[in-house]
Amino acid sequence: MHHAQVDVTSEAATNPEISVSGFEAHAGDENGVEDIIVEDADEIDDEIWSTPPIPYTGQTFDNKKEARQFYNMYTKRIGFSIRTGTTRLTATTREQRKVTYVCNKEGRGRKAKEDKANDESDEDESIEEISEQEDNNDGAGKKRKKLDGGKKRKREKMQHTNCKAKLVLNLIGEHWQVTDFISEHNHDLILKPSLKKFLRSHKGIPQAEKEFIILLHGCNLTTGRIMQLMNEFYGSAQVVPYVGKDVSNFRSTIRRREKYKDMQETLDYCIELEAEDPEFFYKVKLDDRNRVESLFWVDGAARHAYIESYHDCVSFDATYMTNMYDMPCAPFIGINAHGQTFQLGCAFIRDEKTPSYKWLFETFLMAMKGKAPLNIITDQDGAMRNAIASVFPNANHRNCRWHIMDKFSSTIGPILEEDEELNEDFKECVNHTVTPAEFEEKWAAMLTKHHLEGNVHFQRLYAIKSSFVPAYYMHCFFPFLQSTQRSEGFNAVLKKDVNPNMSILHFVRQYQKIQEKCLVAEEGQEFKTDDREQRRWSKYPIERHAASVYTKNLFYRFSKEFEKTAEYDVKLAGEFQYLLVPNNTTVYGYGKREYLVTAIEGDNSYFCECSKFDRDGILCCHILKIMTRKTLWFSVLSTSFAELAAEGCLSNERYTIMQRHIKEMRSEISAIKERKKAKKQKMSNTPALDPAIGDAQLTTSGIANAAAATASGDNGVPPSIATNAGSMEAVGNPPRSNVKGRKKEKRLKNGMNAEPKRKNKCRLCKSTEHNAARCPMKEDERGLDLGSVTAQ
Incomplete structure (x- = not known):
């Protein structure tokens, strides 16, 4: 038995013109479609040979597939395409015993069978892509092919020259033997390597690259993106041995297989x-x-x-x-x-x-x-x-x-x-x-x-x-x-x-x-919360404590809320109550209105009518303003009393005056406490006051609970269930649903503030007819002196 074998590795090493694919077979098949194979795909790497091996009469192969691959590899290097011409079956077993591979330009294109074969095999790849959909409403699943709203699909026929080039194989014993080989052609051959991938029998994607495309298909990359990757791998789009349409067809094959089950x-x-x-x-x-x-x-x-x-x-x-x-x-x-x-x-x-x-x-x-x-x-x-x-x-x-x-x-x-x-x-x-x-x-x-x-x-x-x-x-x-x-x-x-x-x-x-x-x-946010120090807006202890309670993202929101405390002034509105008045026109998120904060010192509980703590789980700027104000009062009083103490200890007369006034202050403060205590008992059943926080320094777990939104309960969960x-x-696939939702490309995008959609205006002349890039005033701007533009 004689085999025409080629050592691709050694040939590539000695011939710099050979371009070997860098792909290797990928293990595993994510989508379970490893059995998808294009019938005429060339499984051998696309290579350019200077001296291709030539078939000869008497050459034998183990099987017909091996023989066809060898001949197809030869025809690609020479520059023509092949197809199956005639076959002959045995009378008893009806198995093939003879097959003839002919040049694709064989015949004169007169027979209907040849026309049909040519129509199927020779498509103009420059026409628009055909979108194929299946009618899921009908059980037969008939295909519908559309082009430009239902126009008939355009096809082009090949020019046949009645070329006699062919390879005849006969089954002799257990091997296929070449019994006739004609290499002469009566037409021009395709010699440019970048054009050979358009020949019918050389179309197709190598198996290793099919598996890679399956992975990319699973990532939902578009066909254009996949081809960009392949162009990068091969170094040039001209070197890629297939085109985007081949990839698109292969992906359609994957989808069809996925659809049936x-x-x-x-x-x-x-x-x-x-x-x-x-x-x-x-x-x-x-x-x-x-x-x-x-x-x-x-x-x-x-x-x-x-x-x-x-x-x-x-x-x-x-x-x-x-x-x-x-x-x-x-x-x-x-x-x-x-x-x-x-x-x-x-x-x-x-x-x-x-x-x-x-x-x-x-x-x-x-x-x-x-x-x-x-x-x-x-x-x-x-x-x-x-x-x-x-x-x-x-x-x-x-x-x-x-x-x-x-x-x-x-x-x-x-x-x-x-x-x-x-x-x-x-x-x-x-x-x-x-x-x-x-x-x-x-x-x-x-x-x-x-x-x-x-x-x-x-x-x-x-x-x-x-x-x-x-x-x-x-x-x-x-x-x-x-x-x-x-x-x-x-x-x-x-x-x-x-x-x-x-x-x-x-x-x-x-x-x-x-x-x-x-x-x-x-997990990334958990790491940043534990590993990074939170950037604080102020030196207040309350913000330092919040940084240890909140996660990183929520503390950022808390800090932004803390910054807004500077936009409010505080007025005493009554016992336990403070009115927060904006010192500017509008506070972002709160508008122009005033907010009432109730603060009970005995319980260290606070309630703001904006209810941000209940709604978002973080303290509002109004409560934070009252908390920081109390801290400021304490600091001022401490400084004042320290100065008075230094003066009061200089003589007996000063000391006596200090003691008398301290006694009076204690008496008045005790009276205030008694009145507040009585009022507190009266208000204890009033639901309007919500003790949201445990103390002024946020030492309770209220923030942590609200931020994490945790709740107690059994962690067990029931087993999975399948009806x-x-x-x-x-189980069968569902029919196509008639939904009342949006249709393709008709969804409304705007309308947050119940205002009509406005046209974009040119930033130069304020016209709605064009943008700044096409504004006639653009030419005037281009004529400005570079120095004046830089100075601006």
């Missing part, structure tokens, strides 16, 4: 996660056709975090355009002790109706051992609201203020834009009222002042005031939240890794990766 493989993946993490929880609901209707999963770390610490506040929102079934994605988002977003589980539901949300919330309760969230914020969805009222009846449920304001931006926005004073009154009423009674009073005054009593748009907004106005939630723990921006932020991060064509399995994998990133980020576990092997 998507949900079954997703459940298998959940079982794998459960084996790695015994506290991983998942539950699936099937319809009457055994197709997935709803799916929920949560990892063990998130379960422990929620049960032990982060059940005080949950942000919940449904998002779209994340999977090929159009199923709404519903993640549960929490906030950890560092103020970071934390994933508390995720779900897919078929529709956005009350029964679907009710099943989801009940499953969430099951996973979290019956511990319902104390506070939850969502968008303004009726079905969601009904389900929350049914499953979480004791939770404080509020709606996202951003979405509500955005909804009314088209009706109320123009009115506010026309009247600047009304706009200021509206913001002051909605954002800076602290009690429902105050909101009602200011709202009525605003309507009367601006003659809006009969305006239906303001009446509609007023009707839902209790679902979004902060005054109705001042004592509820929504740390630094006025909207569902935590959920929106997670959705934005998630959509960098998923798209509407992705499978559920791919989504779950990406979700787990994002959760790992969250855990790493939390209809006995029939998991027959």
Whole structure:
């Protein structure tokens, strides 16, 4: 037996023209698609040979695949493409015993069979990319190919020259033998190496690089990004032995394979996660056709975090355009002790109706051992609201203020834009009222002042005031939240890794990766909190103590709050009460209003009507102002009495005067204490006074508890559950959902302050017709003297 073997390594070492691929086979297959092989892919590294081995009559091979690879390698170096011409089968076993490989320009292109073969094999790679989608609503799963809104796909035919070049193989015994070989061509050959990758039989991706592309596909890199990486690896785009369309087709093959058993493989993946993490929880609901209707999963770390610490506040929102079934994605988002977003589980539901949300919330309760969230914020969805009222009846449920304001931006926005004073009154009423009674009073005054009593748009907004106005939630723990921006932020991060064509399995994998990133980020903040010294704004002991209690991120917020103490003056408003008056026009986050602080010295307890401690878990600048003021008073009195003591000890007369006045002061102070004690007993049953802090130096655990949002309870969690576990092997993919959420590229982005969207203005001439880069005044600026520009 004679084999035409080539030592690639030695040839490459002696021939500087040979370009060897730097890829090696990657171990493992993350997506389980190692069996995906393009039929005509060249498995041999793309190399340029100066003296290619030539087939000859009598040459033998162990199998037909080996023979074809050898001949295809030869044709690539010569500069033409091959295809299978004719085959002959045995009469008894119907196995191939003869095969002929011909030049791709063989024939004259007259037969319909040849035309069809050429149409399939010779596509113009410069035409626009074809988007292929599958109709998931029909059981047959027919493919739909679109180009420019349904135009017919453009194809180009090859010029056939009736070339006679061929290689004939016959099965003789157990080996395939070359019985005929013609090397002459009647057409020009492709000699430029960078053009040979466009020949049909030389298209395809080497196996090692397929495995690498599978890894990149799992990271959701675009085809363009993948090709950029390959260009860098090879050194030039011309040297890469395939084009972007080949990578795109290969990725489509991966997606098609994932799609057929998507949900079954997703459940298998959940079982794998459960084996790695015994506290991983998942539950699936099937319809009457055994197709997935709803799916929920949560990892063990998130379960422990929620049960032990982060059940005080949950942000919940449904998002779209994340999977090929159009199923709404519903993640549960929490906030950890560092103020970071934390994933508390995720779900897919078929529709956005009350029964679907009710099943989801009940499953969430099951996973979290019956511990319902104390506070939850969502968008303004009726079905969601009904389900929350049914499953979480004791939770404080509020709606996202951003979405509500955005909804009314088209009706109320123009009115506010026309009247600047009304706009200021509206913001002051909605954002800076602290009690429902105050909101009602200011709202009525605003309507009367601006003659809006009969305006239906303001009446509609007023009707839902209790679902979004902060005054109705001042004592509820929504740390630094006025909207569902935590959920929106997670959705934005998630959509960098998923798209509407992705499978559920791919989504779950990406979700787990994002959760790992969250855990790493939390560990990084823990290290910085323990290892780094917090930068303080002042020398007050209270700030030094706060630095030892708060985490790094929360202490930063505390310091910013401490800085605002300089923006207030203090007025005595009565016994135990102080009025904080802004010394400037507006204080960021608090507006122009005054705030009343109640401070009981005997209990060292403080209460501010802004309720920031209840809402965010950190002290407000108003309470901090009173605390620092008391410290300042003590310092002033200590200095004054030290000076008087130094003077009073110089003579008996001075000493007698000092003692008399000290006795009188003690008597008066004792009388004040008695009056305060009596008033305190009278006020002991009054709920308006909330002792939020243990003492003036923050020595209680109140801040730590509020910052970490911890709660006692059993750490045990129930085992994971899968509905209809006995029939998991027959689980089908869900149909395409008809959602009521956003459609592609039509989502509203703005509207936080219920104002209409404004056009960007040119910073030079203030025109809305262009920006500064295209402004006609730009030429004048360019003509300025360089020295004058630098001086400015």
